[in-house]
Amino acid sequence: xxxxxxxGGQWGDEGxxxxxxxxxxxxxxxxxxxxxxxxxxxxxxNETKTILHLIPSGVLHPGKTCIIGNGVVIDPKVLLEEMAxxxxxxxxxxxxxxxxxxxxxxxxxYHRRIDAAREKAKKxxxxxxxxxxxxxxxxxxxxxxxRVSDLLDADRFxxxxxxxxxEKNAYxxxxxxEPGFRYREILEEYLRYGRRLKPYVTDVxxxxxxxxxxxxxxxxxxxxxxxxxxxxxxxxxxxSSNAGVGGVLSGCxxxxxxxxxxxxxxxAYTTRVGGGPFPTELxxxxxxxxxxxxxxxxxxxxxxxxxxxxxxxxxxxxxxxNGMTQLALTKLDILTGLDPLKICVGYxxxxxxxxxxxxxxxxxxxxxxxxxxxxxxxQDIREARSLEELPAGAQAYVKTLEDLMGIPFGFVSVxxxxxxxxxxxxxxxxxxxx
Ligand code: IMP
Numbered sequence: 147x148x149x150x151x152x153x154g155g156q157w158g159d160e161g162x163x164x165x166x167x168x169x170x171x172x173x174x175x176x177x178x179x180x181x182x183x184x185x186x187x188x189x190x191x192n193e194t195k196t197i198l199h200l201i202p203s204g205v206l207h208p209g210k211t212c213i214i215g216n217g218v219v220i221d222p223k224v225l226l227e228e229m230a231x232x233x234x235x236x237x238x239x240x241x242x243x244x245x246x247x248x249x250x251x252x253x254x255x256y257h258r259r260i261d262a263a264r265e266k267a268k269k270x271x272x273x274x275x276x277x278x279x280x281x282x283x284x285x286x287x288x289x290x291x292x293r294v295s296d297l298l299d300a301d302r303f304x305x306x307x308x309x310x311x312x313e314k315n316a317y318x319x320x321x322x323x324e325p326g327f328r329y330r331e332i333l334e335e336y337l338r339y340g341r342r343l344k345p346y347v348t349d350v351x352x353x354x355x356x357x358x359x360x361x362x363x364x365x366x367x368x369x370x371x372x373x374x375x376x377x378x379x380x381x382x383x384x385x386s387s388n389a390g391v392g393g394v395l396s397g398c399x400x401x402x403x404x405x406x407x408x409x410x411x412x413x414a415y416t417t418r419v420g421g422g423p424f425p426t427e428l429x430x431x432x433x434x435x436x437x438x439x440x441x442x443x444x445x446x447x448x449x450x451x452x453x454x455x456x457x458x459x460x461x462x463x464x465x466x467x468n469g470m471t472q473l474a475l476t477k478l479d480i481l482t483g484l485d486p487l488k489i490c491v492g493y494x495x496x497x498x499x500x501x502x503x504x505x506x507x508x509x510x511x512x513x514x515x516x517x518x519x520x521x522x523x524x525q526d527i528r529e530a531r532s533l534e535e536l537p538a539g540a541q542a543y544v545k546t547l548e549d550l551m552g553i554p555f556g557f558v559s560v561x562x563x564x565x566x567x568x569x570x571x572x573x574x575x576x577x578x579x580x
Pocket of ligand 1: 158185186272274276277279369374384385420
């Protein structure tokens, strides 16, 4: 038996939803450990596209346990809407299979307003998703946040809300020049959410350890990507949580020895939504092609994603900071028809060639990519189910990326559907930890 973590190796939107959906078949439980409804995980099952923002993508496998860990920030309104949507689709979501951490922090209405107002006021925008993610994590660190369990004690919640809201309203009114909130509105709304969520609330760390003691396999589902990680990403153009493997430990209450395989998901090219440095960005020609063919629009905000060539410097950095043990390559089919293909193998910064990510965003902004050109292919690859069935150009592309990153691909996705996949190494196989 094994437990596997899925981590984004780029700036998010790597196609983790599909990889998680595939691997959920072999796991007993899927857990989201970080981020919030800034994420949008797209899963296509039987031609039906489902975009999930909070509930783990594993939910589409009947009977599997789905868990939201304490590292996630939950907008309860969005969560309840997503639960209702899944039920409408016929997905059973009872309290025997769906769990929410009692320690997860809540996104409050003032978080959303602060997020939007700050973005509006900034000269250089981060381009946040506007969902209140940053302000909610700030309050968590400032020790003035509200957690799911707070909703279950009405008197205490009321008392703290009054005092926290006094400060938030002053900040909104006098610093951001925005209207404040009446505490009663929030109180009633949030206590109502608490009553509806109560059946699902649990101590997730204890639940996970109980499942592991029963020899169940756990899949930890990442959101965003390593380059958006608050510590390891392109700060300050990042999200406000640990999207990398560190987030699994703090975001679920498990130790490092509980994770057997760390699967990094990388797209065959690079995309980014929002502001920030992006050395291999292509503003025309192949960039437009990638955007159109890859349907590169944000799953949460609908914003067009910036597109560029595969950046092996950035992806190798992600492999290192997460200790990834294998990779999943997605959207290889989108490169069909582009010739030649380019892979960034270094950055030229002030006439020097470097092979590591600089920590400063303004240095990365000056980086000129050093490319290796490789031949493309023209054949449709969506029906390939083994590497041998891929044209020579596609095989060579996969091999080149593998050599540059130093760890093997276990999974290559050649189309959006579940079965449009080449499985080389299932991370749940061959691990026998206990
Ligand atoms: P926030 O997470 O809404 O605060 O946004 C901070 C940055 O992270 C912005 O550039 C967003 O576009 C980016 N971001 C947040 N979530 C995702 C995601 O799921 N995919 C891609 N980018 C994301």
